[in-house]
Amino acid sequence: MKVAVLDNKGKDTGRKVELSDEVFAIEPNEHAIYLDVKQYLAHQRQGTHKAKERAEIAGSTRKLKKQKGTGTARAGSIKSPVFRGGGRIFGPRPRNYAQKLNKGVKRLARRSALSLKTKENALFIVEDFQMEAPKTKDYVSFLTSLGIQDKKSLVVLSGENKNLFLSSRNLKGTEVVTASELNTYKILNAKNVVLLEGSLEGIQENLGK
Template sequence: MKVDVLSFDNKKAGSIDLDDAVFGLEPRRDILHRMVVYQLAKRQQGTHKAKPRNEVKATSKKMHRQKGTGGARHGNKAAPQFRGGGVAHPPRPRSHAIGLPKKVRRLALKHALSAKQAAKELIVVDQALLDEAKTKALIEAFGKLGLSNALIVDAEVDEKFRLAARNIPDVDVLPVVGANVYDILRREKLVLTKAAVEGLEARLK
């Protein structure tokens, strides 16, 4: 399919053909959902931990005599029912990652790109460059394109552009190798440079 290429001044700068195998699929919610769950589970640190009773430093001496006190027959201060004791079945450090085939992950990225194109939330620009790292200038450029919540993807992110964009809320900048389903879906608009389109098509073929 053919789409217009814009400049950051919101002027037409040509056109480009998008590969239907990457940008023209019928979006499937189930595949997108599986991929988002996979990404969010994988990025959890999994460093949560509490001490079980065998790791708590406490006396193991019998607390009082067996009979005659009117209390239960306790034999260890580290038992879970006591203040400062261990935790019964505590969380342990572990990986939360789940498995997802590589083919499904690649397909999910295609469906995410196709979903943005189908919803008319995909904008292709000629390049993402700035003469100087000025956030004010970039905000003005985004205003001309009507961007307030967007993900910008370039083949290689320009350092001045990245510095200018990092202070703008709800705006992310990623290289082609870092483009992923979760970041694409969480932003309202997806802005790709011509080089990013070629990079994504080469990556997903």
């Protein structure tokens, strides 16, 4: 599949780049996408939630009232969950939410996500460029030239591009990542994906295995 290469002004350079069909033109596997996104979101959870249970509450251990004859339920401790300030029953405990997923399934999910964007005409290939200084205004002009300034966008770099990254940092709805940081969730979370030409080799090499 051949796709036109644009410059950073959004104009056609007259060149075309060959995209691998096995990465950008497969039949999307929705279940693989689901599994990969589920794993990514699970890994974002810190798992540090904690509530004190009965044994961890600070309080007297004396028996509150006599066992019989009060006409009310038995009560042996102020730390009981039925009293205000008592421990919590089956409260959350710290845990690890990490999930395992085969590398093959993850690659399939990412190929499926990229293929969806290609099918929706939401994938742009832009020739590599550098910004002389980190300027948000110049980055907005770049998105405007592609017609995606008001939509969620993901810009994928081949490697470190400090000025481009810093220029995007103050803006909501857009994200700049390197090819090695690309994942299924980021692809699908963006309305449009912009791949700098230099990132294609690494993406196709990693996902085409």
